[in-house]
Amino acid sequence: MARTDVIVLGAGIVGASAALHLVKRGLAVTLVERAVPGEGTSFGNAGIIEGNTFFPYPF
Structure with a gap:
Protein backbone atom coordinates (compact mmCIF):
# COMPACT_ATOMS: atom_id res chain seq x y z
CA MET A 1 0.00 0.00 0.00
CA ALA A 2 1.30 3.44 -0.92
CA ARG A 3 2.17 5.93 1.82
CA THR A 4 0.18 9.19 1.99
CA ASP A 5 1.12 12.07 4.26
CA VAL A 6 -1.43 14.57 2.93
CA ILE A 7 -4.67 14.30 0.95
CA VAL A 8 -5.54 17.35 -1.16
CA LEU A 9 -9.17 17.60 -2.25
CA GLY A 10 -9.58 19.36 -5.59
CA ALA A 11 -7.16 19.51 -8.50
CA GLY A 47 -13.02 31.45 -10.72
CA ILE A 48 -10.76 34.39 -11.58
CA ILE A 49 -7.00 34.06 -12.01
CA GLU A 50 -5.41 37.49 -11.66
CA GLY A 51 -1.63 37.58 -11.88
CA ASN A 52 -1.11 41.34 -11.61
CA THR A 53 -2.34 41.91 -8.08
CA PHE A 54 -1.14 38.75 -6.35
CA PHE A 55 2.34 38.36 -4.91
CA PRO A 56 3.19 34.72 -4.12
CA TYR A 57 4.87 33.84 -0.86
CA PRO A 58 6.60 30.63 0.25
CA PHE A 59 4.63 28.11 2.29
Whole structure:
Protein backbone atom coordinates (compact mmCIF):
# COMPACT_ATOMS: atom_id res chain seq x y z
CA MET A 1 0.00 0.00 0.00
CA ALA A 2 1.30 3.44 -0.92
CA ARG A 3 2.17 5.93 1.82
CA THR A 4 0.18 9.19 1.99
CA ASP A 5 1.12 12.07 4.26
CA VAL A 6 -1.43 14.57 2.93
CA ILE A 7 -4.67 14.30 0.95
CA VAL A 8 -5.54 17.35 -1.16
CA LEU A 9 -9.17 17.60 -2.25
CA GLY A 10 -9.58 19.36 -5.59
CA ALA A 11 -7.16 19.51 -8.50
CA GLY A 12 -7.87 23.07 -9.57
CA ILE A 13 -5.16 25.72 -9.57
CA VAL A 14 -5.13 25.96 -5.76
CA GLY A 15 -5.17 22.22 -5.05
CA ALA A 16 -2.62 21.38 -7.74
CA SER A 17 -0.31 24.14 -6.54
CA ALA A 18 -0.61 23.04 -2.92
CA ALA A 19 0.08 19.43 -3.90
CA LEU A 20 3.12 20.45 -5.95
CA HIS A 21 4.62 22.47 -3.10
CA LEU A 22 4.01 19.66 -0.61
CA VAL A 23 5.68 17.11 -2.90
CA LYS A 24 8.66 19.45 -3.32
CA ARG A 25 8.96 19.44 0.48
CA GLY A 26 9.20 15.65 0.50
CA LEU A 27 5.65 14.70 1.49
CA ALA A 28 3.67 11.91 -0.15
CA VAL A 29 0.53 13.57 -1.54
CA THR A 30 -2.70 12.06 -2.85
CA LEU A 31 -4.60 14.53 -5.05
CA VAL A 32 -8.33 13.80 -5.36
CA GLU A 33 -10.56 15.38 -8.01
CA ARG A 34 -14.17 14.46 -8.78
CA ALA A 35 -14.02 15.68 -12.39
CA VAL A 36 -11.32 16.60 -14.92
CA PRO A 37 -8.30 18.19 -13.18
CA GLY A 38 -7.90 21.90 -13.88
CA GLU A 39 -11.33 22.41 -15.43
CA GLY A 40 -13.21 23.63 -12.37
CA THR A 41 -12.94 26.87 -10.44
CA SER A 42 -11.46 27.30 -7.01
CA PHE A 43 -13.89 28.65 -4.42
CA GLY A 44 -11.33 31.05 -2.94
CA ASN A 45 -10.61 32.87 -6.19
CA ALA A 46 -14.19 33.02 -7.47
CA GLY A 47 -13.02 31.45 -10.72
CA ILE A 48 -10.76 34.39 -11.58
CA ILE A 49 -7.00 34.06 -12.01
CA GLU A 50 -5.41 37.49 -11.66
CA GLY A 51 -1.63 37.58 -11.88
CA ASN A 52 -1.11 41.34 -11.61
CA THR A 53 -2.34 41.91 -8.08
CA PHE A 54 -1.14 38.75 -6.35
CA PHE A 55 2.34 38.36 -4.91
CA PRO A 56 3.19 34.72 -4.12
CA TYR A 57 4.87 33.84 -0.86
CA PRO A 58 6.60 30.63 0.25
CA PHE A 59 4.63 28.11 2.29
